[in-house]
Amino acid sequence: MPAPLPEPSASSTPAVTADELAAQLVRLTEETIAAAPATTWKHDTEANNPDAEGWDPQRPLLSYSTTCGPDAGRFQVWLFGGPSAQPAADAERVAQSWTDRGYSVRTVVPTQSEAGGSDHTEIAADLPDGAELAFIASTEVTGIVVQTACSTADDLEEYVRAQ
Secondary structure, three states: OOOOOOOOOOOOOOOOOHHHHHHHHHHHHHHHHOOOOOOEEEEEOOOOOOOEEEEEOOOOOEEEEEEOOOOOEEEEEEEEEEEOOOHHHHHHHHHHHHHOOEEEEEEEEEEOOOOOEEEEEEEEEOOOOOOOOEEEEEEOOEEEEEEEEOOOOHHHHHHHHHH
């Protein structure tokens, strides 16, 4: 699992609408998928739930997160794909895509080999509006985490329930 992303400040958070946040989530997810290795992206790992729903930008199955503080929220999605044949190269490709878009990219877990021959690496990106991205690549599973910008809009939880 990826390391937790840092909590943003809700003090100057705008009331971005639920529709705007959902559109941001889909856009950021699609950008990351385009740079990631080709795989089927699902809402859970194959080992955990082989019947998990796949990613569908028309029905993103986003969730509500309170990591923005007590008076704000955001949408997030966690997606999991198959193993990466080259975790470091895949992470570099995603990092370059994010950098090309002006996102601030950092290494969360440098590429490392684990017992049993599994390679693993994790990167993250911080966007100017407070949205956050993470990409995890290992020889066992790949993962994408997208958290939108924070918002003080009061209909975010209702939006999630209605999807």
